[in-house]
Amino acid sequence: MTIEQKLEGVRAQMRTAGVHACIIADVDPHQGEYVADRYRCRTWISGFSGSAGTVVVTLNDAGLWTDSRYFLEAEAALSGTSIVLFKDGTPGVPPFVDWICSRLSPGQVVAIDDAITSVTQFRSIQAACLTHGISVNGGFDPIPGVWTDRPELPANRIFVHEERFAGQSRVDRIGAVRRLMGERKVGGYLTAALDDVAWLFNIRGSDVAYNPVALAYAAVTSDRALLFIESGKVPDDVRAELVRDGVEVAPYDGVGRFVKELGSAAAGKKITALSLPPDKVSYRLLASVPETVRVVEETSYVVKLKARKNPTEQDNLRATMVRDGIAMERFIYWLETHAGSEPITEVSAAARLREFRARDERFVGESFRTIAGFGAHGAIVHYGATAETDVPITVPGLLLLDSGGQYLDGTTDITRVLPLGPAPEQAIADYTTVLKAHIALATAEFPDGTSGPQLDTLARSVLWRSGMTYGHGTGHGVGYFLNVHEGPQRIGAQPQPVPLETGMYISNEPGAYRTGEYGIRIENLVLVQEGRTTRFGKFFRFETITLCHLEPDLIDIRLLDEQELDWLNRYQTRVYDALAPHLSAEEQQWLRHKTRTL
């Protein structure tokens, strides 16, 4: 089926249904970062498979909106089709909603499937359209009628995340949700976020890429806890354990009826108020809540609960970091001793790194697609090497390597810049500046109530002093054997008024990028820990837990002050002491040199 045939198929249904524009994206009802192939409707209709993009089909036109990461890839994909590329963020290019409003006349209809669109996004599109007299049809979905070879939903089996890893039983987790329900005076809690469900019930799955989760919903009331999931995905022993702990395993598509019956006696105790996260639940699910039930739209309780890693999780993470660090060091040693003498490319290096990680028996998979950017590719912030873009890793050159693992006992995410052969002066200066920024955040002390965006400047302003900056956040929350990007906390320039609290797990990753030359980023993961208490209140600090050496040949110690140099030397010593016992004699000797006192 050609793209033009797909477009025509969609348009035929639009005409029948009286729809004048149709919005198509790679979205599922759970609003995660990755979706199953069945939900990649935008990829299917446009041939463009980047991680961000929206297609709009009108009766006469079609457009694809994506951002600068994907301009080249999208141009190639759309070449020869009637879909026009709209470069988001380019001057004069309207957002797709504005474009729709400018093309449609008052009284016309735009369709977006409200079964897969979040409450937040649906309302935002609706509000924009309504000011132009355009109405929104949430019930129209042309895809099933046209996409004949559409993949089925994934049917992978779930498994239990053992309590020795999770540090808390599912009974206690459900109890914690009920306590928050009590505080907020709501009788019910619902979430569609897959990592919420996995955390709440101590289960894991493999239905989407990189995130160890399964397609499911969760609901909690004062006397019930429900897991909505395709029955065949639940092995008997898992089911038995869930039932033992009072969890009802209900059909995946039963969540709609469950919500409809809230407020009536059919679903057990009558519910008068239901808490749900509007950014994670579909508009259709919200719309099916009975009128007698008050909806409290707020951050998911599980998001709040899982953000603070418990003491067991923290201990496990520290141990996981040793094993992840060993894999990293072995890889770097291998790369340094083989680059230039045998053919290595970005893609093959990433694969090799995965092998080193996979030697660990608790390794489950990568936590995201490895960014292995050699030379100029390192300056492309979200670069991911593919067969088309892959280049050989040669000497001299700088490799930016951003990667992470999913382990039963934790999720990792680390970025290092590896110099192969002598590095240019400018790169040494930049690496040192980024290191200073990294240290500024790593050593921060901040009072109770401080949010991530307040700390972003600690790192970023170090770059400013050198007339530099970077176009991404400084840190994101990280899950525990869950999504590598996890809210609610974030360290970035954009507002995110969530106070940092003990046990929060977050990345520290300032960078500097010289287009066409190279990229520098230094990323460690940190845990928020309680610090001193003064008459001004309680203070917090960061505990850096990632273990992998920083590159001495890229550091100009003349640019470091005494505290910075001290931090660096202590970190390098910690890395050596923790990892060396697990390395070979040659690797040990090499690492001792890498972590020598500067």
Added chain:
Amino acid sequence: MTIEQKLEGVRAQMRTAGVHACIIADVDPHQGEYVADRYRCRTWISGFSGSAGTVVVTLNDAGLWTDSRYFLEAEAALSGTSIVLFKDGTPGVPPFVDWICSRLSPGQVVAIDDAITSVTQFRSIQAACLTHGISVNGGFDPIPGVWTDRPELPANRIFVHEERFAGQSRVDRIGAVRRLMGERKVGGYLTAALDDVAWLFNIRGSDVAYNPVALAYAAVTSDRALLFIESGKVPDDVRAELVRDGVEVAPYDGVGRFVKELGSAAAGKKITALSLPPDKVSYRLLASVPETVRVVEETSYVVKLKARKNPTEQDNLRATMVRDGIAMERFIYWLETHAGSEPITEVSAAARLREFRARDERFVGESFRTIAGFGAHGAIVHYGATAETDVPITVPGLLLLDSGGQYLDGTTDITRVLPLGPAPEQAIADYTTVLKAHIALATAEFPDGTSGPQLDTLARSVLWRSGMTYGHGTGHGVGYFLNVHEGPQRIGAQPQPVPLETGMYISNEPGAYRTGEYGIRIENLVLVQEGRTTRFGKFFRFETITLCHLEPDLIDIRLLDEQELDWLNRYQTRVYDALAPHLSAEEQQWLRHKTRTL
């Protein structure tokens, strides 16, 4: 009339109108920081006159909500009345809206006068009440029927703010608004903010305290510019000048009809879209917009335009700072040479400072009530000395002095801490820490697109390193012979995603407060200026324009690094060079010592 009689009068009308709770505040239709006495309804009914507070009257109860600045004052005012004090921000104390929702039953009615309540606040109250089934009556106002000796509206005459001061004609300013209207595709613009009106038409007034503004509205369409103001307040020559420039002077209460007739031919060209700021326009005015007119709720165009001071304004401000600095230095010299030997109190010192400022012929008044906090009073962030709280200024001791002037050619705002006699070691350490924080912000370089909250941390984190912080923002926007607090830019921990731009005028005022001992704050005003451009883009920097010495006896230079000491010495030299020529020989000699190289 006693407070109980007033409450009973209000309740009688509530019963007649079927109202179960009534919200009463000191608010006028223009949403400014200061209101005319006629609008001080909360002060009238409760006897409490602090700058923040809301009274709620139900058929059986009455409560006053205010914040910690006013707990003592409010307790005293309410003593012996049936009004209960609710201490906002205290654990367990619900916000007044939550309290209302918990006291009223579904179907009952709360009243708040929508003629004086902003769109934003009215909607927020309405949303909270609606979730509890409580309806909001915006048309009920019990005050006129009970407050018999209510003051009239102020009738002060306006005057022209000359172009040599403003740097731009009103014709150009109206044109600038029309350009923004064109960009946003709206045919009309409306504002109720008094400083918006004053800036747009280059007029000033004296209807409220401290802000040199007059009660008025402004509207601009593609072919009309209207000033809605009480006719008697406009002198003939001012009216002639306005008419010459195409401004129609319309009756103050004509704004309602003007809005109602938008969209019909009666008001000139038909308007299909109207821009207005929902935080500055009353809900009633919004509700009177005809259905055929689309309302675009956004930041007032004038707020954006006046935030960036033009080159004339900037030059004038620099000159004004010399005159304001002279008054400050003369006052400090006087205080140091008289304290201890003659009776001086906080209140008398503030009056004396006003006298020094008033010697300047362009001085119009103070820009806010002077904060003269001696000793422990200095630690009360919003302290304002009154007859009741006034204390003698004695030696030794620290005086925190936060004050400012309204001049025809600019508005000033400055804080200095003045040591009388030897200061404690801790105060010297604190002053030096606050100075370091002040310098960190003063010397910041930041890229295009940076917002104020991103810079807050530059100053605040200096305090964090010493286990300290402060409970207020680091900087607020400042008007030009207008409100001393002016948006949209602000440097604080709370989100305010407004990029700083050339010409923005803003305060730099970190502090440290030791309850029961003293307070430290160092405040200068700065202008945003363009800095260098690198391959990473354009950078901005601050130009500090306030001129008044920093206190050498409170600085421990061992705590300053080389750059900080250099900044300090250059600032002190600049102060001396600018001000000394205007001082007496004794004052010169004294200032030379104060500004000596450290």
